[in-house]
Amino acid sequence: xxDLPQQLANGLLLGALYGLIAIGYTMVYGIVxxxxxxxxxxxMIGGFGALTAFLILPTxxxxxxxxxxxxxMAMACSVLVAMGAERFAYRPLRGAPRLAPxxxxxxxxxxxxxxxxxxxxxxxxxxxxPEFEGPRFDxxxxxxxxxxxxxxxxxxxxxxxxxxxxxxxxxxxxxxATSQDPDTAKLxxxxxxxxxxxxxAIGAAFAAIAAVAHGLRYGNVDFRMGFIAGLKAFTAxxxxxxxxxxxxxxxxxxxGLAEAMATAxxxxxxGMSQLxxxxxxxxxxxxxxxxxxxxxxxxxxxxxxxxxx
Amino acid sequence: xxxxxxxxITTAVTAGALTLSACGSRGDSDGGSSGGGDTTTVVIxxxxxxxxxxxxxxxxxxxxxxxxxxxxxxxKEVPGVTFKLEPLDDVAQAATGQQNATKLVGDSKVMGxxxxxNSDVGQSMQKVFDSAxxxxxxxxxxxxxxxxxxxxxxxxxxxxxxxxxxxxTTDAVQGPFAARYMYNKKKLKKVYVIDDKKTYGAGxxxxxxxxxxxxxxxxxxxxxINPEDKDFSAVASKVAEAKADFVYYGGEYPAGAPLASQIxxxxxxxxxxxxxxxxxxxxxxLAKKNAEGDIASSVGAPLETLDTAKKFxxxxxxxxxxxxxxxxxxxxxxxxxxxxxxxKAVVEGNDGKLPESKDARGKVVAALQDVTFDGxxxxxxxxxxxxxxNRQLSLYEVKDGKHVAVEVGKFEG
Numbered sequence: 001x002x003d004l005p006q007q008l009a010n011g012l013l014l015g016a017l018y019g020l021i022a023i024g025y026t027m028v029y030g031i032v033x034x035x036x037x038x039x040x041x042x043x044m045i046g047g048f049g050a051l052t053a054f055l056i057l058p059t060x061x062x063x064x065x066x067x068x069x070x071x072x073m074a075m076a077c078s079v080l081v082a083m084g085a086e087r088f089a090y091r092p093l094r095g096a097p098r099l100a101p102x103x104x105x106x107x108x109x110x111x112x113x114x115x116x117x118x119x120x121x122x123x124x125x126x127x128x129x130p131e132f133e134g135p136r137f138d139x140x141x142x143x144x145x146x147x148x149x150x151x152x153x154x155x156x157x158x159x160x161x162x163x164x165x166x167x168x169x170x171x172x173x174x175x176x177a178t179s180q181d182p183d184t185a186k187l188x189x190x191x192x193x194x195x196x197x198x199x200x201a202i203g204a205a206f207a208a209i210a211a212v213a214h215g216l217r218y219g220n221v222d223f224r225m226g227f228i229a230g231l232k233a234f235t236a237x238x239x240x241x242x243x244x245x246x247x248x249x250x251x252x253x254x255x256g257l258a259e260a261m262a263t264a265x266x267x268x269x270x271g272m273s274q275l276x277x278x279x280x281x282x283x284x285x286x287x288x289x290x291x292x293x294x295x296x297x298x299x300x301x302x303x304x305x306x307x308x309x
Numbered sequence: 310x311x312x313x314x315x316x317x318i319t320t321a322v323t324a325g326a327l328t329l330s331a332c333g334s335r336g337d338s339d340g341g342s343s344g345g346g347d348t349t350t351v352v353i354x355x356x357x358x359x360x361x362x363x364x365x366x367x368x369x370x371x372x373x374x375x376x377x378x379x380x381x382x383x384x385k386e387v388p389g390v391t392f393k394l395e396p397l398d399d400v401a402q403a404a405t406g407q408q409n410a411t412k413l414v415g416d417s418k419v420m421g422x423x424x425x426x427n428s429d430v431g432q433s434m435q436k437v438f439d440s441a442x443x444x445x446x447x448x449x450x451x452x453x454x455x456x457x458x459x460x461x462x463x464x465x466x467x468x469x470x471x472x473x474x475x476x477x478t479t480d481a482v483q484g485p486f487a488a489r490y491m492y493n494k495k496k497l498k499k500v501y502v503i504d505d506k507k508t509y510g511a512g513x514x515x516x517x518x519x520x521x522x523x524x525x526x527x528x529x530x531x532x533x534i535n536p537e538d539k540d541f542s543a544v545a546s547k548v549a550e551a552k553a554d555f556v557y558y559g560g561e562y563p564a565g566a567p568l569a570s571q572i573x574x575x576x577x578x579x580x581x582x583x584x585x586x587x588x589x590x591x592x593x594x595l596a597k598k599n600a601e602g603d604i605a606s607s608v609g610a611p612l613e614t615l616d617t618a619k620k621f622x623x624x625x626x627x628x629x630x631x632x633x634x635x636x637x638x639x640x641x642x643x644x645x646x647x648x649x650x651x652x653k654a655v656v657e658g659n660d661g662k663l664p665e666s667k668d669a670r671g672k673v674v675a676a677l678q679d680v681t682f683d684g685x686x687x688x689x690x691x692x693x694x695x696x697x698x699n700r701q702l703s704l705y706e707v708k709d710g711k712h713v714a715v716e717v718g719k720f721e722g
Contacts, residue, residue, distance in 0.1 A: 003550040006575070010542040117360070124360045126563060128594050136574060145574055218539045218567055220595055222362070228537055263532075263543035278544045279506060279533035 005141035007264045008257065013148050013217070015256020016155035020210035021233035022240070022248035023162065024082075024203025030179045030243035031199045033098070037105040038085055039207060040230015041112035042078050046208030047129070047221035048120055049077030054130050063130050067150075067212075074208035081112065082204035086197055109226075116223040126222035129215035147216030154209050159249055162202070166245065171198060179243070232285075239289050241302020250300055258285045348391045349663050353378060353648055354413035356406055356424035356434065357641075359398035362563035365591045366426055369635030370448055371396045374423045376621075376628055377645035387653040389661060394645075395419070399430055406430035410437040410445075420663075420673050421446065421648030423641055428452035429508035435470040444674045446474045446647055448640035451585060451608065452512045453481040456694040466694065472674050474695040476640040476647065476686065478608040478702060480509070482720040483584055484516030486702045487557070487606045490716050491582060492524040497554035499529045503544065503568065505536040505560035513584045514559030521557075529553045536564040544568070545575035555579045561586040566595035573599040580604055580706075588636045593710050600707045604715070609686040610701045611714045612639045621685040643684035647691075651676035 024039045053073035057066050089108050093101045116123050132146035144152070166172040177185040178195045186192050214229070215221050232255060240251025262284035267276025275283075292300065355374050357367035371394075378392045397413070399406040406425050413419050414437055421444040425431050431450040438445040447455075456475065458467035491497050500521055504514035511533075518528055530551045532544050541564075548556055549572070556572060558565050558581055569581035580602045581587075587605035596603070612618040618639055625634050634641075654676040656663055663669055681690040690698040700719050705712035 003546050006546045006549075007543060010540075010546055014540050014542065124364050125362050125591065126595060128597065131597065136576075143576060214539070219570060219597060220567065224537070225539060228539070259540075260543040264547055277532040278503075278538075278541070279535065281543070282535070 003264065006143070007260045009142045009144060011257035011260030012253060013144070013151055013256070014259060015236075015253035016151055016249075017210055017213055017217070017252070018229075018233050018236045018255055019249035019252025020155055020158065020206050020213070021229060022237040022252050023158075023206040023245060025234050025237040026240070026242050026245055026248040027199045027203045029237070030245075031175065031182075032090070032094070032196055034090060034101050035105065035234070036085075036090075036200075036203075037102070037230070037234075038089075038108040038112060039082075039203065040226030040228075040233070041109050042082050042085075042204050042226070043207040043211050043214075043229055043233075044116065044221070044223065044226030045081050045112065046074040046078040046204070046211030047215050047225065048116060048123070048127075048223075049208065050074035050212045050215060051127060051129055051221055052077075063132055066130070071209065071212050074212050075205045078204040078208035078211070079201045082200045082207075083197055086200045091193070091196075109230075113223055113226065120223070123223050126220040129219055129221050131216060131219045145217065147213075147219075150216050151213040154213060155249070158206060158209060159246070162206075162245055165202075171195070175199065235285070235289055239292055239299055241299025244299070244301045244303070247299055247301035254288070254300070255285055258288045348389055350391050350393055350418055351387075351420045351652055351663065352393050352395050352416060352418040353645055354409075354416075354419045354422035354424075355394055355396040355645075356399050356409045356413070356422060356430070357396070357426050358401040359396065361400045363401045363426060363561060363586075365589055365632065366449070366586075366635050366637055367398075367401075368630075368632035369638045370424065370426060370641040372628075372630040372632060373448075373621075373625065373634050373638035373641040374645040376625055376630075377642045377649065379628070380624065381646075381649045386649055387656050390652065390656060390663065392649060392652075393418075399425055399427075401427050401430065403427075403429045403433035407433045407437060410434040414438065414441040414443055419443065420652055420669060421677070423448060423644045423648065425450070426637065427507075427509060428455060428512070431455050431473075432508060435473050438472050439470040442472060442671045442674060444472050444474065444648060444651070444670070444677050445470075446476065446644040446677070448476050448644045449585070449637040450475050451477055451480045451483060452508050453479040453516075454512070456696045457481075468694045470695070474644075474647070474677055474691050476643045476684075476689060476697050476699075477585075477637070478697060478700055478720075480513040480516050480584065482700060483606050483608065483702060484513050484518075484559075485520035486718070486720045487582055487584070487604070487704060488517050488520035488524060488526070490704055491555060491557075491604075492521060492526050494716070495555075498526050499552070499554040500526060501548045501551055501553035501556045502528055502531045503548075503556060503558050503560075504533055505564055506533050507536065507560065509584075509586065510536075510558075510560035512559070514557060517557050517559065534560075534564060534568065536560060538564070539567065541568045541571045542575065545571040545577070548572050548579075549575040549577035553577070553579060556581045558583040558587070562589050562592040562595065566592045566600065569603055570596040570599035582606075585636055588705055588712060590633065590635070590712075593707055593712070600710070602707060604704055604706045605712065606702060606704050607636055608702060609639065609699065610717050611703055611705075612685065614714070614717070615685070615687065617683055617687065618685045639685035643686050643689045646682065646684060647677060647680050647689060648673070650680045650682055654680070 028036045050070040053070040136143040236251035236255045240247030259281045262281040357370040378394045397409040426449045504510040582604040585607040588607040593600045655672045704716040706715045
């Protein structure tokens with residue numbers, strides 16, 4: 001168990017990544033009750049946006065200088081695609097039976113993936129992503145990579161910023177109102193269309209930051225990276241209570257920790273050696289999800305709400 | 310009205326995109342049937358991952374087979390017969406490979422097929438080719454059970470498919486070859502074995518671990534990963550904790566390179582050793598500086614050192630292919646050439662004409678069994694199981710961002 005601090009760090013970092021992506025699922029669901037399955041691809045496109053920015057900059061540019069440009073480019077790409085998806089794929093289906101936008105989301109997800117596959121140069125295989133050079137930070141009990149520092153700073157900063165935005169600003173409160181009752185919110189003069197676009201945009205921006213963090217941490221991006229990451233983030237959002245922004249982050253952290261712990265320690269339990277390790281971590285993560293949903297169907301931080309449909 | 314038209318456009322675009330993505334295979338349609346004059350066109354099929362993670366290897370296979378076909382046509386290797394390559398993309402998926410197999414079997418002009426890359430894809434294709442009596446020659450499948458049956462380890466060797474051949478050696482020798490090198494030459498006694506649970510990876514890891522233990526080495530831990538994952542940090546920390554001397558990974562470079570990199574990041578400055586599926590320039594690109602010191606085994610001697618391969622390399626460069634020939638280029642060339650030689654033998658035995666389609670395929674298979682020639686990878690021939698008679702192997706270590714051969718030899722059982 002000597003590596004427990006290291007495994008906790010691994011799990012928390014992975015969880016923070018899931019949490020950042022999960023924000024997008026939870027915000028959109030909170031406002032339009034749509035599970036935006038294309039969100040994983042929005043995340044992936046952010047990664048390619050950041051990579052494009054890095055490639056456009058003159059070679060030799062320090063990554064520290066390039067990073068802000070990469071983040072902005074990643075956000076621009078993700079947000080544009082997300083807003084486009086909302087305008088052209090989801091808005092026409094508002095008011096349609098719930099299955100219609102859901103299937104559209106799955107179709108859109110495949111379309112975006114294939115678009116990158118087909119049109120981004122050399123994206124048919126994983127593309128290397130710039131990484132910070134130098135040794136890892138040794139914090140005594142555990143070490144973290146230089147790239148992880150970005151995630152470590154970005155995740156809490158983003159969460160606090162989002163918390164303040166939602167509770168303090170006019171748009172944020174309009175968002176809450178729309179999520180509670182879209183019809184009444186509309187009657188009160190809130191432009192709900194604009195609020196919905198904002199929700200998509202914020203989710204996409206968070207996914208873009210997650211994508212940059214993903215690239216810095218794992219050193220590559222590829223056109224399929226959104227699928228698994230999106231699935232896990234969606235799980236995190238459900239685990240934390242879909243519709244609740246803090247729940248998404250908590251759910252991500254719990255899921256990340258569960259995966260790391262399952263990989264590292266389940267096999268040490270007597271009689272469980274066949275059921276541990278990297279191959280079984282997803283099984284344990286989903287066992288945890290099922291247990292949580294059995295005991296708290298609304299998720300960790302979710303509120304019990306009467307279904308509107 | 311505006312909304313309705315928008316709706317229609319959106320639906321159309323989405324539907325269009327779905328249709329596009331649905332037909333992933335981008336096989337050329339049957340272009341030139343028989344050209345002018347009275348030459349017969351013989352199609353050589355090809356199945357490899359031309360897109361996706363493993364496309365670097367797949368494109369190398371396609372280009373090399375293409376080079377063999379062009380060379381045969383240019384030299385009029387078989388008078389009266391023009392060869393044509395029909396490449397299909399299997400995206401490294403067994404199900405897609407099987408669809409491609411069905412498609413190739415359905416085309417009566419196809420006399421032999423080169424491919425596939427992945428052992429599990431080969432497994433799914435074998436039966437289709439067997440029942441159609443069509444020859445399948447793989448340049449890269451290394452799982453022993455494909456030729457020697459699933460009980461090969463207990464000595465009960467049964468040929469799995471009478472139409473299946475391969476120009477590459479198997480994991481039954483590849484894993485142990487690496488085990489002996491690591492134990493005897495590198496003097497490393499403790500290994501952590503990881504695999505990706507696939508036919509190729511798990512099989513390779515098992516043959517490695519078996520030999521390593523027999524030599525007296527210790528397996529300090531084993532784990533399995535999902536090759537689609539990106540985050541291997543938990544496994545990497547476990548490896549670092551286990552204080553192993555090196556890691557053996559049974560699997561392919563798209564997951565192998567990030568895994569090796571994350572293991573080094575976790576503080577274990579130990580090499581990752583693997584099979585031929587780690588032997589790619591892409592491995593170094595993905596793992597970057599962390600690839601230094603990692604070792605990959607590959608079947609056959611390094612092409613660059615073989616006299617027979619010099620002409621191949623020169624021709625390949627002259628043809629100006631976009632992608633490198635990679636690990637399997639030489640074997641793909643030899644696979645295609647073996648089919649061409651078999652067709653030649655059949656045509657020569659039939660008064661210079663190709664027999665009727667049904668008979669021709671069976672005759673090509675029979676001729677293939679006896680084909681021998683000096684190929685790119687050395688002397689090419691097939692034993693009673695369809696395995697290559699060439700048992701050359703080499704090990705490559707990453708030095709200054711390049712795979713450099715550190716050991717070349719033959720493995721004797």
